[in-house]
Amino acid sequence: MEFLVHVEVTWPPGTDPELKEELFQQELRRGRELAREGLCKRLWRIPGRWANYGLYEAPDATAVHEAVSSLPLWPWMDVEVIPLAEHPNDPRKLGIAP
Amino acid sequence: MEFLVHVEVTWPPGTDPELKEELFQQELRRGRELAREGLCKRLWRIPGRWANYGLYEAPDATAVHEAVSSLPLWPWMDVEVIPLAEHPNDPRKLGIAP
Amino acid sequence: MEFLVHVEVTWPPGTDPELKEELFQQELRRGRELAREGLCKRLWRIPGRWANYGLYEAPDATAVHEAVSSLPLWPWMDVEVIPLAEHPNDPRKLGIAP
Amino acid sequence: MEFLVHVEVTWPPGTDPELKEELFQQELRRGRELAREGLCKRLWRIPGRWANYGLYEAPDATAVHEAVSSLPLWPWMDVEVIPLAEHPNDPRKLGIAP
Amino acid sequence: MEFLVHVEVTWPPGTDPELKEELFQQELRRGRELAREGLCKRLWRIPGRWANYGLYEAPDATAVHEAVSSLPLWPWMDVEVIPLAEHPNDPRKLGIAP
Amino acid sequence: MEFLVHVEVTWPPGTDPELKEELFQQELRRGRELAREGLCKRLWRIPGRWANYGLYEAPDATAVHEAVSSLPLWPWMDVEVIPLAEHPNDPRKLGIAP
Amino acid sequence: MEFLVHVEVTWPPGTDPELKEELFQQELRRGRELAREGLCKRLWRIPGRWANYGLYEAPDATAVHEAVSSLPLWPWMDVEVIPLAEHPNDPRKLGIAP
Amino acid sequence: MEFLVHVEVTWPPGTDPELKEELFQQELRRGRELAREGLCKRLWRIPGRWANYGLYEAPDATAVHEAVSSLPLWPWMDVEVIPLAEHPNDPRKLGIAP
Amino acid sequence: MEFLVHVEVTWPPGTDPELKEELFQQELRRGRELAREGLCKRLWRIPGRWANYGLYEAPDATAVHEAVSSLPLWPWMDVEVIPLAEHPNDPRKLGIAP
Amino acid sequence: MEFLVHVEVTWPPGTDPELKEELFQQELRRGRELAREGLCKRLWRIPGRWANYGLYEAPDATAVHEAVSSLPLWPWMDVEVIPLAEHPNDPRKLGIAP
Numbered sequence: 001m002e003f004l005v006h007v008e009v010t011w012p013p014g015t016d017p018e019l020k021e022e023l024f025q026q027e028l029r030r031g032r033e034l035a036r037e038g039l040c041k042r043l044w045r046i047p048g049r050w051a052n053y054g055l056y057e058a059p060d061a062t063a064v065h066e067a068v069s070s071l072p073l074w075p076w077m078d079v080e081v082i083p084l085a086e087h088p089n090d091p092r093k094l095g096i097a098p
Numbered sequence: 099m100e101f102l103v104h105v106e107v108t109w110p111p112g113t114d115p116e117l118k119e120e121l122f123q124q125e126l127r128r129g130r131e132l133a134r135e136g137l138c139k140r141l142w143r144i145p146g147r148w149a150n151y152g153l154y155e156a157p158d159a160t161a162v163h164e165a166v167s168s169l170p171l172w173p174w175m176d177v178e179v180i181p182l183a184e185h186p187n188d189p190r191k192l193g194i195a196p
Numbered sequence: 197m198e199f200l201v202h203v204e205v206t207w208p209p210g211t212d213p214e215l216k217e218e219l220f221q222q223e224l225r226r227g228r229e230l231a232r233e234g235l236c237k238r239l240w241r242i243p244g245r246w247a248n249y250g251l252y253e254a255p256d257a258t259a260v261h262e263a264v265s266s267l268p269l270w271p272w273m274d275v276e277v278i279p280l281a282e283h284p285n286d287p288r289k290l291g292i293a294p
Numbered sequence: 295m296e297f298l299v300h301v302e303v304t305w306p307p308g309t310d311p312e313l314k315e316e317l318f319q320q321e322l323r324r325g326r327e328l329a330r331e332g333l334c335k336r337l338w339r340i341p342g343r344w345a346n347y348g349l350y351e352a353p354d355a356t357a358v359h360e361a362v363s364s365l366p367l368w369p370w371m372d373v374e375v376i377p378l379a380e381h382p383n384d385p386r387k388l389g390i391a392p
Numbered sequence: 393m394e395f396l397v398h399v400e401v402t403w404p405p406g407t408d409p410e411l412k413e414e415l416f417q418q419e420l421r422r423g424r425e426l427a428r429e430g431l432c433k434r435l436w437r438i439p440g441r442w443a444n445y446g447l448y449e450a451p452d453a454t455a456v457h458e459a460v461s462s463l464p465l466w467p468w469m470d471v472e473v474i475p476l477a478e479h480p481n482d483p484r485k486l487g488i489a490p
Numbered sequence: 491m492e493f494l495v496h497v498e499v500t501w502p503p504g505t506d507p508e509l510k511e512e513l514f515q516q517e518l519r520r521g522r523e524l525a526r527e528g529l530c531k532r533l534w535r536i537p538g539r540w541a542n543y544g545l546y547e548a549p550d551a552t553a554v555h556e557a558v559s560s561l562p563l564w565p566w567m568d569v570e571v572i573p574l575a576e577h578p579n580d581p582r583k584l585g586i587a588p
Numbered sequence: 589m590e591f592l593v594h595v596e597v598t599w600p601p602g603t604d605p606e607l608k609e610e611l612f613q614q615e616l617r618r619g620r621e622l623a624r625e626g627l628c629k630r631l632w633r634i635p636g637r638w639a640n641y642g643l644y645e646a647p648d649a650t651a652v653h654e655a656v657s658s659l660p661l662w663p664w665m666d667v668e669v670i671p672l673a674e675h676p677n678d679p680r681k682l683g684i685a686p
Numbered sequence: 687m688e689f690l691v692h693v694e695v696t697w698p699p700g701t702d703p704e705l706k707e708e709l710f711q712q713e714l715r716r717g718r719e720l721a722r723e724g725l726c727k728r729l730w731r732i733p734g735r736w737a738n739y740g741l742y743e744a745p746d747a748t749a750v751h752e753a754v755s756s757l758p759l760w761p762w763m764d765v766e767v768i769p770l771a772e773h774p775n776d777p778r779k780l781g782i783a784p
Numbered sequence: 785m786e787f788l789v790h791v792e793v794t795w796p797p798g799t800d801p802e803l804k805e806e807l808f809q810q811e812l813r814r815g816r817e818l819a820r821e822g823l824c825k826r827l828w829r830i831p832g833r834w835a836n837y838g839l840y841e842a843p844d845a846t847a848v849h850e851a852v853s854s855l856p857l858w859p860w861m862d863v864e865v866i867p868l869a870e871h872p873n874d875p876r877k878l879g880i881a882p
Numbered sequence: 883m884e885f886l887v888h889v890e891v892t893w894p895p896g897t898d899p900e901l902k903e904e905l906f907q908q909e910l911r912r913g914r915e916l917a918r919e920g921l922c923k924r925l926w927r928i929p930g931r932w933a934n935y936g937l938y939e940a941p942d943a944t945a946v947h948e949a950v951s952s953l954p955l956w957p958w959m960d961v962e963v964i965p966l967a968e969h970p971n972d973p974r975k976l977g978i979a980p
Contacts, residue, residue, distance in 0.1 A: 001197075001256035002142060003279070004151055005342060013957035014897075015308075028187055035189035042153075042190060044100060044182035047947040048887060048961030052185055053102055055140075060197035060256075061279035065341040075307035079342030083199070083257035083279045084142035087150055089126055091133035092140060098196035099883075099942035101965070103734060111271035112211075113700075145261040146201060146275030158883035158942075159965035163733040173699035177734030181885070181943035181965045198338060200347055209467035210407075224383055231385035238349075238386060240296060240378035243457040244397060244471030248381055249298055251336075280338035283346055285322055287329035288336060294392035295393075295452035297475070299538060309504075354393035354452075355475035359537040369503035373538030377395070377453035377475040394534060396543055405663035406603075420579055427581035434545075434582060436492060436574035439653040440593060440667030444577055445494055447532075447545075476534035479542055481518055483525035484532060490588035491589075491648035493671070495832060505798075550589035550648075551671035555831040565797035569832030573591070573649035573671045590828060592837055601761035602701075616873055623875035630839075630876060632786060632868035635751040636691060636765030640871055641788055643826075672828035675836055677812055679819035680826060686882035687785075687844035688926060689867070690935055714971055721973035728937075728974060730884060730966035738969055739886055741924075746785035746844075747867035769787070769845035769867045770926035773934055775910055777917035778924060784980035789930060799896075849929040859895035863930030 002041075002057050003064050004082040009050040011076055026072040039067045100139075100155050101162050102180040107148040109174055124170040137165045198237075198253050199260050200278040205246040207272055222268040235263045296335075296351050297358050298376040303344040305370055320366040333361045394433075394449050395456050396474040401442040403468055418464040431459045492531075492547050493554050494572040499540040501566055516562040529557045590629075590645050591652050592670040597638040599664055614660040627655045688727075688743050689750050690768040695736040697762055712758040725753045786825075786841050787848050788866040793834040795860055810856040823851045884923075884939050885946050886964040891932040893958055908954040921949045 011020065034040040042055040058064045064081055068074065091097035109118065132138040140153040156162045162179055166172065189195035207216065230236040238251040254260045260277055264270065287293035305314065328334040336349040352358045358375055362368065385391035403412065426432040434447040450456045456473055460466065483489035501510065524530040532545040548554045554571055558564065581587035599608065622628040630643040646652045652669055656662065679685035697706065720726040728741040744750045750767055754760065777783035795804065818824040826839040842848045848865055852858065875881035893902065916922040924937040940946045946963055950956065973979035 001258075003341075004142070007342075011957070031187040032192060032194070035187070035192060035194040038195075040187075040189055041195050043185040043188045044102070045185040045944075045947055047181055047183040047885075047943040047963040048889075048950045048959075053180075053182065061281040061341040062197075062339075064279075065281040065339055068342045075305070077342075081279060081341040082151075083145055083260075083277060084151065085145040085257040085261040087141040087143040089129040089133070089138075090141045091138055094130060094133060096130070096133040097136075097139045099944075101733075105734075109271070143258075143261055145199075145257040145277040146203075146264045146273075159733040159967040160731075160883075162965075163731055163967040166734045173697070175734075179733040179965060181946075181963060183943040183947040200338070207467070227383040228388065228390070231383070231388060231390040234391075236385055237391050239381040239384045240298070241381040241454075241457055243377055243379040243395075243453040243473040244399075244460045244469075249376075249378065278347075279341055280347065281341040283337040283339040285325040285329070285334075286337045287334055290326065290329060292326070292329040293332075293335050295454075297537075301538075355477040355537040356393075356535075358475075359477040359535055362538045369501070371538075375475060375537040377456075377473060379453040379457040396534070403663070423579040424584060424586070427579070427584060427586040430587075432579075432581055433587050435577040435580045436494070437577040437650075437653055439573055439575040439591075439649040439669040440595075440656045440665075445572075445574065474543075475537055476543065477537040479533040479535040481521040481525070481530075482533045483530055486522065486525060488522070488525040489528075489531050491650075493831075497832075551673040551831040552589075552829075554671075555673040555829055558832045565795070567832075571671060571831040573652075573669060575649040575653040592828070599761070619873040620878060620880070623873070623878060623880040626881075628873075628875055629881050631871040631874045632788070633748075633751055633871040635689075635747040635767040635867055635869040636693075636754045636763075641866075641868065670837075671831055672837065673831040675827040675829040677815040677819070677824075678827045679824055682816060682819060684816070684819040685822075685825050687846075690926070717971040718976060718978070721971070721976060721978040724979075726971075726973055727979050729969040729972045730886070731969040733965055733967040739964075739966065747869040748785075750867075751869040767867060768935075769848075769865060769929055770935065771845040771849040771929040773925040773927040775913040775917070775922075776925045777922055780914060780917060782914070782917040783920075783923050787929075791930075845929040846927075849927055852930045859893070861930075865929040 001060065002055060002084040003061075004084055005054040005056050005064070005068060006080040006082065007052050007054065007068075008078045009073055009076050010078065011050060023072050030071050034067050034070075037067075039063070099158065100153060100182040101159075102182055103152040103154050103162070103166060104178040104180065105150050105152065105166075106176045107171055107174050108176065109148060121170050128169050132165050132168075135165075137161070197256065198251060198280040199257075200280055201250040201252050201260070201264060202276040202278065203248050203250065203264075204274045205269055205272050206274065207246060219268050226267050230263050230266075233263075235259070295354065296349060296378040297355075298378055299348040299350050299358070299362060300374040300376065301346050301348065301362075302372045303367055303370050304372065305344060317366050324365050328361050328364075331361075333357070393452065394447060394476040395453075396476055397446040397448050397456070397460060398472040398474065399444050399446065399460075400470045401465055401468050402470065403442060415464050422463055426459050426462075429459075431455070491550065492545060492574040493551075494574055495544040495546050495554070495558060496570040496572065497542050497544065497558075498568045499563055499566050500568065501540060513562050520561050524557050524560075527557075529553070589648065590643060590672040591649075592672055593642040593644050593652070593656060594668040594670065595640050595642065595656075596666045597661055597664050598666065599638060611660050618659050622655050622658075625655075627651070687746065688741060688770040689747075690770055691740040691742050691750070691754060692766040692768065693738050693740065693754075694764045695759055695762050696764065697736060709758050716757050720753050720756075723753075725749070785844065786839060786868040787845075788868055789838040789840050789848070789852060790864040790866065791836050791838065791852075792862045793857055793860050794862065795834060807856050814855055818851050818854075821851075823847070883942065884937060884966040885943075886966055887936040887938050887946065887950060888962040888964065889934050889936065889950075890960045891955055891958050892960065893932060905954050912953055916949050916952075919949075921945070 039056055039058055040054055041057055044053050046052060056064055068079055137154055137156055138152055139155055142151050144150060154162055166177055235252055235254055236250055237253055240249050242248060252260055264275055333350055333352055334348055335351055338347050340346060350358050362373055431448055431450055432446055433449055436445050438444060448456055460471055529546055529548055530544055531547055534543050536542060546554050558569055627644055627646055628642055629645055632641050634640060644652055656667055725742055725744055726740055727743055730739050732738060742750055754765055823840055823842055824838055825841055828837045830836060840848055852863055921938055921940055922936055923939055926935045928934060938946055950961055
């Protein structure tokens, strides 16, 4: 099942820049693990914001929760998980796009 | 450039069912054209609603507008076009996912 | 997987009362079929409104969409499908409640 | 009478992790007491968030308030209590589901 | 148990004025019945609007739903039922006010 | 003239518990004074929240402001004052309820 | 007591223009009566909209309701009545402005 | 003074297409007059919607209202007029851009 | 040109009371200067809140910004400036009210 | 492609004024660089707020993100990037305005 995951990160401006850099690197590493595990399929930045949309594929919402809440920046995140149903016109289903 | 397109269709319940079926078929045909033209990459239904999220790829917002407003059901649609920027952790950019 | 389904029905007041009664009866019948098929587990009315919360269990969002959009009153409905993940303190998981 | 209780926990990221773990354990214990007392019937996590939906059964809103405000994490919670009325199609009322 | 009931009436301006007057009179009669039955305790108009706040007392949300949905103007109403818990400083509980 | 006053208290969780208890007691005392002065007629807790609805009677909005802003917890409050007009079906006006 | 009254008029575009002109003239006449009766003190148009802000002075919310609901266009209006309290820095109270 | 004008057009889908085309042509003509009169400086379409943002320059809000309400499609518009103040870093003020 | 200015002050409860009193006095002084300069015409408190509506008269939005941002409490303010256009029924334009 | 960029700056009132002045100057310098690079075309202040609307021109959303997130005050900003499509009545396209 696919999910659209909308993440907004709220990082208090004055916070220790070293902690921020360290967490950011951990976040990149964990994010790539989720990609290799086939959970995170695509990831786009929302321009102008520390925010993103991600396309996740997981057996159910519990698996998505475990994946998202495993991200190092999760405590600074506001997350909305939107369930996606199949569409008869989905280019992938029609074999038109990967 | 990629865009996330959120469409909500409002179809007055009592409207002529034949018109609805005719338009729905036209919509399917036009949707597949947009897929073959490489504009619409993915399409997911929002469960419970006559609504969907679409992933579009187009040179700019003017091209996205022309594509979306060419859909037969456009007059019954409420559409939000969300611009997407590249993310360093995008599994496609990393070569991990198609 | 479980889903919380929030339904708001908007019925134009002047509409033909016989049509309304007929649809309402069909809705009751279809609702009971969804219950017997194990899709709809619980259903509560939101007091003061023609609206309800339902607890659904289905393999994925596509199945929930098919169930909800099969309801005769669906064209008059505004529906939000909220995905539910398991909680470590869920009385059912703990064997405390059915 | 049944109530749907929507809880959102806001935990300041930098707060002392030991306090967090201690409170979290207390929260689990208190949550199970509410389940054994028959107040909390079901509990689901909202994926991606430190948030949940709970199904409560209590004589009235005063009893729900006392139950929810007795949770150790209550000071960090934003809570909405939604009253639920009986629905003629409720699978439990119809004897179809527990 | 007490409930705060917020009602907004949406009456299409061009609708038959005789129907409106007839319904309005029925509404007044039914409203007084609910008052005599001890369900509706107070009723205030929200200035500038065809809307009101009502203080209801009923065993549970199901009873409130039955009362409110029995009002002739209910099909034209948008209703929010807010559950009320007892407050230690309630002048009535303290015997200071009726 | 009557007013419906909706109060939401935001108390930072880590704040000194003794200060909180002291203020809470002062709040109870001041609240009872407002009741005895005939300004606050009824007070209900919104279940699950540190929030309440109050029914106030005062000559005008200036008097309501002076009453509400005299509460010790006012600096931690978000307050909405809703003006109430008389309703022809008000059980009190009809002599049906106190 | 003073009130800020925010009015939004929703006029269905296709409606009979003669009815519109007739109502508009009645509205102007009634509006001037409210001004001469000292109820409406100032009236400003919200640019781009068929909407306005009005400064009303009336003994209470019931009087404001009677004034506003007497306007011929009231059935097409969405109205918010905001109660105003005196401010120590009000130029009129200070005698600096009329 | 400059204003940002956000326009959303709501055109009932079934409405007479000839009327629509006629109004649309009138709208184009009137829009160009406003441009030649120096009132409308720039106009952008919001992709996916029958909506636009316009940059207007006018002596005050009354002039903007007269300009916008003179557009043939005005009865079908929902308009927000946002006042703009000068910014010290405005490329035009700095002579960097036209 | 006239503007309606809606100000909400957010003052962190624990902040130094002396600083608050000092700023409050400065605010009163500066507010009266704006009144004498003819910029601020009227000022009303929104009951229950540290908030107000002000009627300003200024050549344009830049002048309003300079006036409002000169207030000592501006860093603690959330401000909305609403442009006002003339209304044909404005009692002042009609000579009925000052 | 053009973008409308809405920026709201949230600066905690008590923060070190020297840091604020230093950042503000850096912001002015960086803003002018973006203007000279042809990315930022116009910039307007939203009156009463530390906020602005900017007109940006960039190849895509990724370039806009890099420009906006390079601003020194970015960590204190809440930013919305609105994509703009061409409008047939754009005075610039028609050669009527620069």
